[in-house]
Amino acid sequence: MSSNTTTPAPGAPWPGDWLRGVLEIAVLRCLADSDESYGYALSVALEERGFGQVKGGTLYPLLSRLDDAGHVTTQWRPGDGGPGRKYYTITERGTAYLLDATAQWCAFADTMTTLLRPSDGNSPRTP
Amino acid sequence: MLDPMKTSLPPKWSIPFVMTLRSRDVSGADIGAALREVESHCAESGEDPETAFGPPVDYAESLRAASPPDAMPRSAHPLAPTAIGLVGLLLTAPTVSAWRDGGDVQVSTGLAVSCIAALGVVAVMFQPAVYRRRNAMSTLAVVGFVAAFVAPFALKATALTAPLVVAAALALAGLLGSVVWNRGRINPDELVDPLAPERNSHQVMAVVTAWLFPIAALGIAIMTWLLPAK
Numbered sequence: 001m002s003s004n005t006t007t008p009a010p011g012a013p014w015p016g017d018w019l020r021g022v023l024e025i026a027v028l029r030c031l032a033d034s035d036e037s038y039g040y041a042l043s044v045a046l047e048e049r050g051f052g053q054v055k056g057g058t059l060y061p062l063l064s065r066l067d068d069a070g071h072v073t074t075q076w077r078p079g080d081g082g083p084g085r086k087y088y089t090i091t092e093r094g095t096a097y098l099l100d101a102t103a104q105w106c107a108f109a110d111t112m113t114t115l116l117r118p119s120d121g122n123s124p125r126t127p
Numbered sequence: 128m129l130d131p132m133k134t135s136l137p138p139k140w141s142i143p144f145v146m147t148l149r150s151r152d153v154s155g156a157d158i159g160a161a162l163r164e165v166e167s168h169c170a171e172s173g174e175d176p177e178t179a180f181g182p183p184v185d186y187a188e189s190l191r192a193a194s195p196p197d198a199m200p201r202s203a204h205p206l207a208p209t210a211i212g213l214v215g216l217l218l219t220a221p222t223v224s225a226w227r228d229g230g231d232v233q234v235s236t237g238l239a240v241s242c243i244a245a246l247g248v249v250a251v252m253f254q255p256a257v258y259r260r261r262n263a264m265s266t267l268a269v270v271g272f273v274a275a276f277v278a279p280f281a282l283k284a285t286a287l288t289a290p291l292v293v294a295a296a297l298a299l300a301g302l303l304g305s306v307v308w309n310r311g312r313i314n315p316d317e318l319v320d321p322l323a324p325e326r327n328s329h330q331v332m333a334v335v336t337a338w339l340f341p342i343a344a345l346g347i348a349i350m351t352w353l354l355p356a357k
Contacts, residue, residue: 039164040171056168056179060161061189076160076321083135083167084322086160 147187208308212340215301232294237282
């Protein structure tokens with residue numbers, strides 16, 4: 001029986017619903033991997049890690065929510081010959097939240113993988 | 128203060144963005160920071176704001192939804208400091224007059240009506256349904272303030288009489304109370320540039336506004352003292 005499934009092309013956009021659910025922990029992960037970062041650098045980092053292009057209209061409201069929740073701190077600094085930048089740094093509270101969310105996400109991903117893949121192969125199950 | 132017309136963003140995007148946030152009670156500091164962040168992102172990515180952030184009104188709404196402003200404290204009506212300041216101002220002329228001439232303080236019906244008319248106009252103007260209608264607001268302001276000016280001359284009968292000490296204490300309490308109360312709440316809430324050094328020009332204006340009633344009362348007291356006794 002031939003498979004009708006296709007492998008997503010590299011760089012193809014992920015479904016928006018999926019991204020909305022995991023973007024928060026992806027941003028916190030990027031911040032945890034660096035001392036600090038700013039909006040545009042975060043969007044580049046997310047793109048490099050396979051998330052596709054995250055628009056400013058999606059990223060900045062999320063960063064605002066993280067700030068309000070105490071998961072990040074912010075600081076404005078003048079740019080080098082360009083406009084100023086708002087730098088974000090993950091807090092201890094944000095790190096704890098990230099670890100907890102990462103564990104939950106990995107368990108959920110394992111559950112989905114078990115559900116969708118056959119037990120003896122790597123290709124998705126067909127109906 | 129940050130002028131949205133003087134950023135590198137096109138005004139056709141920045142102006143509706145700022146106006147939408149303003150109309151949703153977002154603070155000047157938060158609006159300034161959001162504007163600078165859009166400007167910074169567009170400069171670094173090379174994108175225009177419409178491409179990177181979408182339509183300005185939609186992006187402003189999404190920011191507002193992500194971080195709603197704190198609920199305003201409702202412990203007292205915003206007109207309360209104005210009301211007690213006006214009472215102090217109302218009592219100033221008859222109190223100084225009674226002090227100069229001797230005897231009790233007599234407040235005329237016209238002064239009381241004038242005070243109530245002025246307060247009524249301001250109270251109604253605070254209602255969003257009114258201040259968004261320019262014609263209704265203009266009519267109300269003219270009628271109210273004409274009534275406030277005419278009443279003291281038209282209604283000279285004495286409305287109430289009080290001992291000098293009591294009237295003076297009430298006047299001082301009203302005037303100074305309005306200062307203390309207003310100093311804590313007057314906030315021009317300008318758009319703040321997060322990268323600019325802090326300036327205090329708006330604080331000077333706030334202090335002058337807070338002391339408006341005592342300054343007016345001092346002027347009235349001097350004029351009353353110098354006027355010839357009846």
